Amino acid sequence: MRQETEQLIQAACAGDKEALSKLLTVCQPDIKRFARRTCSTSEDVEDAVQIALWQLYNKIGTLKTIVTFSSWLFRIVERECYRLFRKKLPLHPYDESHFEQIVSSSNDLDLQIDLTNLIISLPHIYREVLILRDIEEFSAPEVAEKLSITIDAVKTRLHRARAMIRQEFQTHA
Incomplete structure (x- = not known):
């Protein structure tokens, strides 16, 4: 992880709204790329990215360490892709x-x-x-x-x- 990103994460965790806004912008391309590999449709990709960014915005303060940031964020995307996939399954x-x-x-x-x-x-x-x-x-x-x-x-x-x-x-x- 680049030092700039680490500093943004630290500042966002501390409650800096400007840093959080920048972090959302910096993270979006990586989240979207991951979602494209994980989600079943392009609509699900967009939805999963939005949910992940929303979760990041709302819960960044709960993050314990910077090292876990990426896995935490990608896990949110992964769960959302699965939820959206299951929702579309034609189960009887x-x-x-x-x-x-x-x-x-x-x-x-x-x-x-x-x-x-x-x-x-x-x-x-x-x-x-x-x-x-x-x-x-x-x-x-x-x-x-x-x-x-x-x-x-x-x-x-x-x-x-x-x-x-x-x-x-x-x-x-």
């Missing part, structure tokens, strides 16, 4: 309650957050197959029809998505 009442049951069956909140973040971080073609097959529990032929791809492509993408998640869990475990 049965599927939604089933998904909530799966998520709530684990008592480990950190594990839930890590798994959610891993799913979000998957490339779009793998993420959509994984969600349709493993969360919404569509059959391979149904997924193939929804995505206009072959059943073999569904199987390949699902295998790769699961392998990516498994590898990330093993790397961070």
Whole structure:
């Protein structure tokens, strides 16, 4: 992190409104770039950036150390992208309650957050197959029809998505 940015963060944490305004301007391009990689649509990118900037504006004073600033800010964007993505999923009442049951069956909140973040971080073609097959529990032929791809492509993408998640869990475990 550049020294200028660190000074802006310190001043903003201390309540300097001018520094906070400059910090919002300085951070926006990085937040937007990150959101483009994380969010599923360009509209979600704009919404996630605005939420992140709003959170930064409202909660900068709660930041404990400058070192955590970037991860704190990007985590806000990541959560917002996921929230917007989930909001658009066409879940049926049965599927939604089933998904909530799966998520709530684990008592480990950190594990839930890590798994959610891993799913979000998957490339779009793998993420959509994984969600349709493993969360919404569509059959391979149904997924193939929804995505206009072959059943073999569904199987390949699902295998790769699961392998990516498994590898990330093993790397961070």
